[in-house]
Amino acid sequence: MVDRVLVTGGTGKTGALVAQQLTARGVEPRIATRNATMPEQVRFEWGDVASHRTALEGVDAIYLVAPTDRTDHLTVMRPLLEQAVAQGVAQLVLLSASSIDEGGPMMGEVHGWLNANAPRWTILRPSWFMQNFVTQHLPSIINEGCIYSATKHGRIPFIDAADIAAVAVEALVDPVFGSGERILTGPEALSYDEVADRITAVAQRPVHHCRLSVEQLARRYAGFGIPEGYADTLARMDDAISYGSEDRTTTEVEQITGRMPTKLTAFLAAHREAYQGRQSG
Numbered sequence: 566m567v568d569r570v571l572v573t574g575g576t577g578k579t580g581a582l583v584a585q586q587l588t589a590r591g592v593e594p595r596i597a598t599r600n601a602t603m604p605e606q607v608r609f610e611w612g613d614v615a616s617h618r619t620a621l622e623g624v625d626a627i628y629l630v631a632p633t634d635r636t637d638h639l640t641v642m643r644p645l646l647e648q649a650v651a652q653g654v655a656q657l658v659l660l661s662a663s664s665i666d667e668g669g670p671m672m673g674e675v676h677g678w679l680n681a682n683a684p685r686w687t688i689l690r691p692s693w694f695m696q697n698f699v700t701q702h703l704p705s706i707i708n709e710g711c712i713y714s715a716t717k718h719g720r721i722p723f724i725d726a727a728d729i730a731a732v733a734v735e736a737l738v739d740p741v742f743g744s745g746e747r748i749l750t751g752p753e754a755l756s757y758d759e760v761a762d763r764i765t766a767v768a769q770r771p772v773h774h775c776r777l778s779v780e781q782l783a784r785r786y787a788g789f790g791i792p793e794g795y796a797d798t799l800a801r802m803d804d805a806i807s808y809g810s811e812d813r814t815t816t817e818v819e820q821i822t823g824r825m826p827t828k829l830t831a832f833l834a835a836h837r838e839a840y841q842g843r844q845s846g
């Protein structure tokens with residue numbers, strides 16, 4: 566029986582929803598964040614092993630979100646993973662990405678570690694999040710009418726983070742959830758041109774897909790303070806998308822949660838107010 570789950574990335578797009586959904590299921594989430602201000606939160610920094618001990622106390626399962634400020638994921642995550650296995654944590658659920666295979670960069674090394682060392686593990690490999698259209702893409706949508714990408718006509722099966730969280734919670738609390746990787750997608754693969762048309766309809770302001778080269782996109786990410794290696798990796802993922810790497814859908818969300826994943830039009834309608842902001846700058 567799972568009573569308490571450590572939720573790393575617990576203030577993030579999926580982690581916050583995992584914590585909410587665990588609470589709704591009667592399971593206590595311990596929300597890990599570098600800036601703990603609430604009683605249910607614990608101060609946690611992946612690179613600071615001293616912060617791991619309190620975070621791990623009495624937990625039965627862990628939702629693992631790799632640090633987003635560095636790319637040497639196995640090196641920095643290994644101490645906590647080893648301690649978790651040593652203290653008998655029953656289930657480890659890693660948020661990875663559809664674009665990252667075992668042995669690949671960043672979380673790819675963690676896939677192999679879990680497979681070799683954890684008694685029970687799940688690796689969630691979602692496609693790109695719908696939430697990106699109300700977070701990182703929002704300023705350029707509002708200020709320039711642009712969604713920037715280097716994906717050309719490539720299509721992506723955007724997924725609602727709430728659907729990822731719902732799958733994560735099943736994996737965390739179901740005592741017989743089988744170990745393995747799960748590729749998670751939304752119900753339809755769309756190009757950014759198609760997404761721009763849908764946002765235009767909801768936002769009632771013209772929004773376009775503004776195409777960048779891979780190099781321009783990497784520079785754009787670096788300009789936001791994303792570390793150079795991470796920025797290059799993200800930009801190269803767009804290049805792969807332009808060749809069709811993400812053009813697929815799976816039925817995992819429906820099979821695991823018993824309901825269809827959210828469509829982009831429904832997600833955008835529910836977040837309509839995000840586009841009512843005024844231009845800034």
Ligand SMILES: NC(=O)c1ccc[n+]([C@@H]2O[C@H](COP(=O)([O-])OP(=O)(O)OC[C@H]3O[C@@H](n4cnc5c(N)ncnc54)[C@H](OP(=O)(O)O)[C@@H]3O)[C@@H](O)[C@H]2O)c1
Nearest residue numbers: 574575576577578598599610611632633634662692693694
């Ligand atoms: N966005 C997408 O479309 C997408 C698609 C597929 C996979 N992913 C994967 O999802 C993961 C999360 O990405 P996201 O952009 O959605 O970010 P996010 O989960 O919204 O935010 C990052 C979270 O990680 C925590 N965090 C970051 N660095 C940390 C550190 N050094 N120590 C402790 N906690 C740290 C942050 O906590 P505090 O700031 O509160 O400390 C925050 O809760 C990434 O691994 C990404 O590759 C994203």
